[in-house]
Amino acid sequence: MCGIIGVLGEHEAAPIMVEALKRLEYRGYDSAGIATINAAQQLHRRRAVGKLVNLSDLLVHEPLPGKSGIGHTRWATHGAPTESNAHPHRTGPVAVVHNGIIENFHELRAELTAKGTEFCTDTDTETIAALANHYLDQGLAPRDAAEQTIARLDGAFALCFLFEGHDDLLIAARKGSPLAIGHGEGEIFVGSDAIALAPLTDRITYLEEGDWAVLTRTSVEIRDADGHLANRPVQTIQIDATRIDKAGHKHFMAKEIAEQPTVIGQALAHYLVPDGTGIALPETLDFAGLDRLTMVACGTAFYACLAAKYWFEQLAGLPVEVDIASEFRYREPPIAPRTLAVFVSQSGETADTLAALRYCQDKAQVAAITNVETSTIAREAGLNLPIKAGAEIGVASTKAFTCQLTVLALLALKAAHDRGRLETDALIDHLSALRSLPGLVNLALDRGPDIAAVARKVAEARDVLFLGRGAMYPLALEGALKLKEISYIHAEGYASGELKHGPIALVDKTVPVIVMAPRDALFDKTVSNMQEVMARGGKVLLITDAEGAREAGAGAWQTLIMPDVPEPYAPILYAVPAQFLAYHAAVAKGTDIDQPRNLAKSVTVE
Ligand code: G6P
Numbered sequence: 001m002c003g004i005i006g007v008l009g010e011h012e013a014a015p016i017m018v019e020a021l022k023r024l025e026y027r028g029y030d031s032a033g034i035a036t037i038n039a040a041q042q043l044h045r046r047r048a049v050g051k052l053v054n055l056s057d058l059l060v061h062e063p064l065p066g067k068s069g070i071g072h073t074r075w076a077t078h079g080a081p082t083e084s085n086a087h088p089h090r091t092g093p094v095a096v097v098h099n100g101i102i103e104n105f106h107e108l109r110a111e112l113t114a115k116g117t118e119f120c121t122d123t124d125t126e127t128i129a130a131l132a133n134h135y136l137d138q139g140l141a142p143r144d145a146a147e148q149t150i151a152r153l154d155g156a157f158a159l160c161f162l163f164e165g166h167d168d169l170l171i172a173a174r175k176g177s178p179l180a181i182g183h184g185e186g187e188i189f190v191g192s193d194a195i196a197l198a199p200l201t202d203r204i205t206y207l208e209e210g211d212w213a214v215l216t217r218t219s220v221e222i223r224d225a226d227g228h229l230a231n232r233p234v235q236t237i238q239i240d241a242t243r244i245d246k247a248g249h250k251h252f253m254a255k256e257i258a259e260q261p262t263v264i265g266q267a268l269a270h271y272l273v274p275d276g277t278g279i280a281l282p283e284t285l286d287f288a289g290l291d292r293l294t295m296v297a298c299g300t301a302f303y304a305c306l307a308a309k310y311w312f313e314q315l316a317g318l319p320v321e322v323d324i325a326s327e328f329r330y331r332e333p334p335i336a337p338r339t340l341a342v343f344v345s346q347s348g349e350t351a352d353t354l355a356a357l358r359y360c361q362d363k364a365q366v367a368a369i370t371n372v373e374t375s376t377i378a379r380e381a382g383l384n385l386p387i388k389a390g391a392e393i394g395v396a397s398t399k400a401f402t403c404q405l406t407v408l409a410l411l412a413l414k415a416a417h418d419r420g421r422l423e424t425d426a427l428i429d430h431l432s433a434l435r436s437l438p439g440l441v442n443l444a445l446d447r448g449p450d451i452a453a454v455a456r457k458v459a460e461a462r463d464v465l466f467l468g469r470g471a472m473y474p475l476a477l478e479g480a481l482k483l484k485e486i487s488y489i490h491a492e493g494y495a496s497g498e499l500k501h502g503p504i505a506l507v508d509k510t511v512p513v514i515v516m517a518p519r520d521a522l523f524d525k526t527v528s529n530m531q532e533v534m535a536r537g538g539k540v541l542l543i544t545d546a547e548g549a550r551e552a553g554a555g556a557w558q559t560l561i562m563p564d565v566p567e568p569y570a571p572i573l574y575a576v577p578a579q580f581l582a583y584h585a586a587v588a589k590g591t592d593i594d595q596p597r598n599l600a601k602s603v604t605v606e
Pocket of ligand 1: 298347397600601
């Protein structure tokens with residue numbers, strides 16, 4: 001989603017901001033722009049539709065001098081991705097960049113229109129600039145105008161204001177969308193995240209919910225929602241953790257797929273006791289005293305929860321409810337006593353997941369599983385279990401998914417042990433099985449070229465079905481999601497047993513049916529469903545292990561053989577062929593793999 005940068009620097013701000021916006025590209029955007037204040041204290045802006053290269057080209061022909069500025073990558077919500085709707089928005093001397101949605105902008109716009117303000121964009125954001133300008137017209141100083149403006153905004157936002165005539169002033173505000181301040185030497189920066197700010201400074205202050213800040217090159221004044229001075233800590237971040245390069249890969253997604261053995265190993269190492277025979281988790285997680293687990297997430301993280309449901313129920317005998325955050329938050333679900341509510345989010349900023357967490361805060365014990373330990377969800381949950389995947393830049397989640405699964409598997413094992421369903425010896429066996437995963441995932445990565453060859457054929461299809469049973473059913477959903485996201489091929493995931501209740505009507509020789517089926521306890525059932533497809537001329541791509549291929553490979557259109565994997569953990573291993581299929585199909589189609597159209601990495605609006 002939208003990315004924000006603000007600079008009060010010692011050097012020209014435009015190149016610094018364009019570089020920072022490049023680091024925010026991964027969030028997803030469809031236009032970009034910057035505004036600066038030049039030596040004559042004048043405010044000017046440049047904006048361009050499409051990729052940042054268009055803005056850079058524009059700046060070559062029409063440079064934007066000045067050492068103070070704000071910049072933005074926009075993911076369109078209100079108004080098409082046109083130049084006039086691109087940020088920064090300007091009314092009179094006020095320029096503003098915004099991430100989020102102003103829910104009362106219609107009322108504010110009507111009020112200002114009645115007072116004579118003319119609007120020239122379709123955006124909610126222009127209302128913010130217009131309102132601040134209105135307060136300036138009433139004689140307020142910029143900081144007071146910004147304060148009054150912020151107080152009138154409903155909805156979710158991260159904002160940064162720049163005022164003509166004031167080249168040593170930025171005003172930043174946060175409600176619902178993350179924003180950080182970067183402290184330089186005689187310079188100050190504002191950014192949507194640490195990744196944007198990392199090369200500029202390693203000293204960062206995260207604004208908290210409702211905070212707003214008045215910034216100059218030499219001073220930082222942060223106030224909370226009640227207007228009181230707030231003391232927010234300066235954290236030193238590890239620049240390494242925010243390094244974003246492709247390490248020789250063509251795409252971030254390829255790099256992140258390849259990193260999985262390492263990061264799964266990191267996640268395991270974080271939670272396993274040194275001799276590998278136990279799981280170290282915060283003591284407040286008391287699974288023995290629980291009656292129910294509720295897991296809430298969006299997108300890929302939701303599918304990780306769905307897979308984990310099988311583990312919690314089968315291994316730990318713990319009833320589990322899994323829900324999509326955008327549904328959960330408005331359904332007002334009753335939360336039974338002795339419930340643990342777990343919120344899973346790579347970014348830790350997904351607006352719906354955050355709202356669901358807030359709904360549960362006073363009703364259940366809550367925990368978060370996130371990849372960004374400084375994120376809002378991690379901080380508000382209090383109890384955060386990091387997945388240790390490292391920065392994930394490709395919009396389509398890969399390594400975060402397998403790390404989420406790894407952490408959830410450890411939680412399920414801990415729950416099984418705490419609840420007396422798993423003896424210590426059996427727990428040690430399970431942990432040793434989990435420890436074999438980095439090596440097995442490495443072997444699966446070696447099958448990349450075979451999967452690429454099949455993917456090129458899948459890329460010719462218009463529709464694709466994914467089937468799986470048990471914990472492989474969520475994998476079928478994830479496989480279909482990955483393919484849709486980056487190759488734009490229509491794909492659906494189904495529980496194998498549901499095939500005959502509808503989707504079988506779609507089967508013909510043009511529709512690849514991808515069956516994800518290790519030789520497990522449910523294999524024979526899945527094979528029967530596969531036969532039903534083949535009997536109708538459907539072309540089956542069977543992804544299985546060597547034994548599965550021997551038993552059921554005959555008649556399949558294609559067979560991909562994965563390494564043997566201890567049964568419950570197959571979803572972690574089989575994520576690799578699902579990711580590779582999508583990736584190579586997208587390569588064959590020539591799509592924008594790391595930033596697929598219309599998608600955002602961090603979904604900070606509803
Ligand atoms: C977006 C991303 C997905 C991600 C989902 C949930 O749709 O493109 O990759 O799975 O949001 O994000 P979260 O950060 O909460 O895991």
